[in-house]
Amino acid sequence: MSDEELKKFVIDFVDNKIFISGFIPVEEAKHIIHAVFMPLIGITFSKKATKSLAQLWEYYAKAGPRSINGYPMFWSVRMISIADWKRAKPAIDKLMEKRKAEKEELEV
Numbered sequence: 001m002s003d004e005e006l007k008k009f010v011i012d013f014v015d016n017k018i019f020i021s022g023f024i025p026v027e028e029a030k031h032i033i034h035a036v037f038m039p040l041i042g043i044t045f046s047k048k049a050t051k052s053l054a055q056l057w058e059y060y061a062k063a064g065p066r067s068i069n070g071y072p073m074f075w076s077v078r079m080i081s082i083a084d085w086k087r088a089k090p091a092i093d094k095l096m097e098k099r100k101a102e103k104e105e106l107e108v
Helices: 003-014 026-036 047-052 082-106
Strands: 018-020 053-059 063-068 071-074 078-081
Touching: 003 018, 003 082, 018 071, 026 063, 026 071, 047 053, 047 082, 053 082, 078 082
Parallel strands: none
Antiparallel strands: 018 053, 053 078, 063 071
16 A cells, blocks of 8 residues: 555555454354355465455445444455554554543543
8 A cells, every 4th residue: 555545445444434344253253254255256366465364345335235243345445564554553543642632631
């Protein structure tokens, strides 16, 4: 991702606009990831591909009208690499802390 794309991802994630595969517990994900991200049906990732992939993700706004086990179902999927996730995760944590502190300041 470019710096601008990553910045948008971070802001949208913190604004709760994005669903990531990491929200699904690993044991459950093994069985339903293809139902959550429908384009993955019939696709098997190589070991090389899975070593560079950090998260599958999509905007909640792109979810279909149905869900599976409480998770949204998408007809599209995006992927974020481990390298990009390592850049995004600290920025997400920092922005979440900043927003939390701002919220606490506003509470009376």
